[in-house]
Amino acid sequence: MVDLIPAFPAFLLVFVRVTSFFLMMPLFSYRSIPVAAKIGFGFFMAVIMVVTLDAPTLEIDHTYFLLIIKEALVGLFIGFIAYLILSAIQIAGGFIDFQMGFAIANVIDPQTGAQSPLMGQYLYTIGLFFLLTVNGHHLMLDGVFYSYEFIPLDQPWIPFGDENLVEYVIKAFNSMFIIAFQMSIPVVGSLFLVDIALGIVARTVPQLNVFVVGLPLKIGVSFLVLIAVMSVMLFAVSHLFETMLNTMRGLMDIIGGTSR
Structure with a gap:
């Protein structure tokens, strides 16, 4: 025990x-986990990492408290970026709900306590199951472990003023919406064609109440298209996981780049 004191x-x-990484990280930050x-x-993961890593010998002085704040910010920032990228699934569900007519029927996500769209919650649950199936949670834990190769313990600051860091976060935010649009475009595009067809029917057959027929028709078409393109959506979700891990790695590289 004496050797562990330093x-x-x-x-x-x-x-x-x-x-702090677990506070923001998807799957680890949920309320269902005590x-x-x-x-x-x-605690046990930190013990394993300290034994495995070649950690420098540090002293508890005035700079040590700055290192604590820096470590908390690093964990929160990296976890937030991962959560931001994975939120593309719920954004895609929101796009689909808006076209289906389910936008007024949001549900409370029991994991986060926030409102989420119906299809977004459905797709997000499937995405989490897929993440566990491909051992994505192991890769996220690997990201925490290998973050010390990019951001060492004795680095006292985070370059928030670096324009490369700001630009990288904006690009990550942009890629989230691009992936969400790619996931939702089969259903949204099909419903757009249904809206055009209903508009033509409303002009040619004025006696038909399009508002009564249109809503169940759009819901039925949406579920048929979702069943047809579910495999493509899972492929997009796998690409989303790859994007999330690459974004975490790039962010850690930029944060720790000033010290190398």
Whole structure:
């Protein structure tokens, strides 16, 4: 136990980064996971990482508290970027709900406590199952572990004023909407054609109440198209996971680039 005393400052920094990462990370930040379980998992993971990593010997002084704040910001920032990219699934569901007529019927997500669209919650649940199937949660934990190769413990600051960092975050935000549009375009495009057909019918057959016929027709077409393109959506979700991991890696590279 005496040999572990010099490593306690480094352990505390690792523990702060891991636990703050779990506060924002998809799948690990949900309310269904007890707080005690998150803290315990972060504690044992920090122990394993300190033993595995070549952690520098640090002293608890005035700069040490700056390192604690930096570690918390790094964990929150990287977890937020991962959550931002994965939110493309719910954005795509929102696009689909708007065209289907389900936009007025949002549900409360029990995991986050926020309102989410019906199809967005459905697709997001399938995406999480797919993430667990391909061991994406292992890759996210690997991202936490290998983050110390990009952002060392003794780096005292995060270059928030760097224009490359700001530009990278904006590009990540842009890629989220692009992927959401790609996922929703089969259903949205099909419903757009249905709207055109209903408009033609309304002009040619004025006796037909298009508002009564249109809503169930659009819902039926939406579910048929969703069944037909579900495999394509899962392929887009797999590409989304790859984008999420690459974005995390690029962000860590930019944050730690000033120290190398």
